Amino acid sequence: AQTVTQSQPEMSVQEAETVTLSCTYDTSESDYYLFWYKQPPSRQMILVIRQEAYKQQNATENRFSVNFQKAAKSFSLKISDSQLGDAAMYFCAYRSDLNSGGSNYKLTFGKGTLLTVNP
Amino acid sequence: EAGVTQFPSHSVIEKGQTVTLRCDPISGHDNLYWYRRVMGKEIKFLLHFVKESKQDESGMPNNRFLAERTGGTYSTLKVQPAELEDSGVYFCASSPAWDRGFYEQYFGPGTRLTVT
Numbered sequence: 001a002q003t004v005t006q007s008q009p010e011m012s013v014q015e016a017e018t019v020t021l022s023c024t025y026d027t028s029e030s031d032y033y034l035f036w037y038k039q040p041p042s043r044q045m046i047l048v049i050r051q052e053a054y055k056q057q058n059a060t061e062n063r064f065s066v067n068f069q070k071a072a073k074s075f076s077l078k079i080s081d082s083q084l085g086d087a088a089m090y091f092c093a094y095r096s097d098l099n100s101g102g103s104n105y106k107l108t109f110g111k112g113t114l115l116t117v118n119p
Numbered sequence: 120e121a122g123v124t125q126f127p128s129h130s131v132i133e134k135g136q137t138v139t140l141r142c143d144p145i146s147g148h149d150n151l152y153w154y155r156r157v158m159g160k161e162i163k164f165l166l167h168f169v170k171e172s173k174q175d176e177s178g179m180p181n182n183r184f185l186a187e188r189t190g191g192t193y194s195t196l197k198v199q200p201a202e203l204e205d206s207g208v209y210f211c212a213s214s215p216a217w218d219r220g221f222y223e224q225y226f227g228p229g230t231r232l233t234v235t
Contacts (some may be wrong), residue, residue, distance in 0.1 A: 004161070037226075044122065045210070045226040091162065106152065106164040106175065107224060 002027045002094050006110035013082045014118050020067075021077045021113045023092030031097035034068065034075045035107070040088040048090070051075065053097070079115075087117045121145065123227035125211050131233045137199040140230045144193070144213030150174075151194050152214075152224060153186060157207040165209075168194060180205075201234045208232070 003026045013019035025034070032053045039045040051059045051068050058066050063083075067076045079086055092110040124143045132138050144151045153165040165184070166176040170191035179186070183202070188194040198205050208231050212224040 042228075044228040047223050050223075105150070106167060106178070107154070107162075108164070109154075109162040111159070111161050 002029070002032075002096075002108045004092050004094050004108050004110040006092050006113050008113045009111070010114045010116070012116040012118060013079070015082055015084060017082055018078060018080045019082055019115065021079075021090050021092075021115065023075045023077070023110055025073050025075065025092070025094050027073070027094065029096055033095045033097060034066075035093040035095070036064070036066070036075075036077045037091045037093060037109075038086075038088045039091065039112075040085075045091070049077070082117050084117050084119060087115055089114050123211055123213050123225050125209075125227040125230050127230060128228065129231045129233075131235065132201055133235055134203055135200045137197065138201055138232060140196045140198075140209050140232070142194045142196070142211030142213075142227060144211070145225055147215070148213035148225075149191070149216045150214040150222070150224075151188060152212040153194070153196055154210040154212065155207050156210065156229075157204075162210065165196075198232075201232075203234050206232055206234045 005024045034051045036048040037045045038048045049059050049061045049064050051066050058068050063080045065078045089112045091112045093107045095107050126141045130138050149170050151168040154162050156162040164178040167174045168188045171188050185197045208229040210229045211227040214222040214224045
């Protein structure tokens with residue numbers, strides 16, 4: 001079974017600075033997806049960024065980028081130029097790749113990292 | 120386009136009572152998922168519907184939990200009788216049919232259940 005570990009229960013960053021959230025995972029599969037979800041206070045969870053395991057290039061979405069180290073099974077999220085609106089709980093998640101014959105469509109989550117942005 | 124909605128947003132019940140949670144997925148989404156987050160722990164998968172059929176219910180904790188999806192539209196999750204350890208936030212998510220390639224799971228705001 002796959003597991004996802006987020007070792008930082010809480011992080012804080014000053015507005016306009018950069019912060020990196022850590023995530024490691026364990027799997028025996030070679031093809032899969034990794035995700036970072038964001039859940040602002042009292043709001044629903046939204047997808048921030050995804051990474052396909054077969055892609056060597058790290059995914060980037062505006063101020064959000066990942067450092068995907070497949071051999072090390074590490075998937076960190078970097079938020080640049082942090083904004084007050086980035087304050088949220090961030091969840092790292094894993095999903096098997098259905099197109100490679102995987103049958104597990106469910107997401108496996110870490111415990112989350114609560115990010116505070118200080119003005 | 121309306122997102123995934125869940126009702127109620129909060130529910131406080133006593134141990135032994137029954138509670139029914141409802142999820143309305145995004146219109147046209149065949150896949151519907153239930154997840155649960157117990158305080159301080161991971162969000163865990165409960166079950167997955169494809170249209171009205173249960174595709175996988177391996178995450179359901181025990182037979183006190185019953186999920187249904189009427190006509191492949193909205194879904195309900197009933198807990199009967201509720202126990203203290205059932206407290207947590209119950210999330211619903213939906214996604215389009217698989218044949219459209221990669222699909223994102225869109226989450227609802229969750230229902231916070233407190234069993235006292």
